[in-house]
Amino acid sequence: HRAVPSSNKHCYCIMCKPSGADSFYARAGNAGNVSVLLASLLYVAVVIRYTQPGQNGVLDELWKEDGFCVHNREVPYWSSFDTCLYVDVAFSAVLGSLYFKWRGLPGMGTGSEIVPMVILGTLGHGIAHGAMAMKFRDGSYEEEKARGVAEGAREETLTFVQMALFCGLFWFPLLKASMFKINSAIVAVIAMAVTFLPEYAGGIKKELGFAYVQTVLAVAFNLSQLLGLSPEEKMRREYAMMPLLGAIPLLVAWNEALFCGSYFKAAGGHVLYDASIIVGYIVFYLDCYRVNVLPSRGGKQ
DSSP states (O other): OOOOOOSSSSSOOTTSOOOHHHHHHHHHHHHHHHHHHHHHHHHHHHHHHHTSTTOOSSSOHHHHTTTSOOSSTTSTTOSHHHHHHHHHHHHHHHHHHHHHHHTTSTTOHHHHTTHHHHHHHHHHHHHHHHHHHHHHHHSHHHHHHHHHHHHTOOSOOOOHHHHHHHIIIIIHHHHHHHTTTSOHHHHHHHHHHHHHHHHHTTOOOGGGHHHHHHHHHHHHHHHHHHHHSOHHHHTSHHHHHTHHHHHHHHHHHHHHHHHIIIIITTTTTTHHHHHHHHHHHHHHHHHHHHHHTGGGGTTOO
């Protein structure tokens, strides 16, 4: 058995008996999603454990100051948060151009269906970092940080309108991209829960903010892949490749938290994490094109 061309958006023939390759894709995807999910939970457990008062070791002390590895903090418009915005916008434009060129091609349906939300979520992520960079420039970031240390404060309290905008522009598109098979109304409820519940529970420690976002998205993505796809969908090559979209940023996140002062800050800091997400999806999308489209064109672009 092999996949056969059809007018279907996907290149997989669901009427055929699964081949050994199809079964391998399902097993590999299952193993990958479970592994990334467990590694994500281990990550947040380590971060929570070693950011407690008096706990030293494991996590890089420079990283623990902010919960990020920040490069060029004193350089206006070139801190890690500034460059996160630039990278997110630039690579979103690259992905968008590929999407408009390839979205209607047979075999590109699986890769294309979440691109709009990937782009919107990436831009929202970049804008959030841009707002943090503005606080570097006007000095309010360090003022809030000093006040937090003195008072044991959590993340800065936002107004209801600010939280609603954060929910709609940041959490919803990122969660929808992570759970693209789940009904949008359900995703919206989850987005509201992860936005508002921590605030009403007393807030999240500043140094845990990144770990919280990373873990919520990882759990949403991997569980939706494991539980939300049909057996036929799990036998596609895309299912086996999808866990890499979570594994690569998670690997970068571990390096950021463990080796900020050793090399990660000098290499660019947190911008490497942002780049790993959007560049990872671009590579995945290129791979979909290479496997699903190029063979039918004799290898020609």
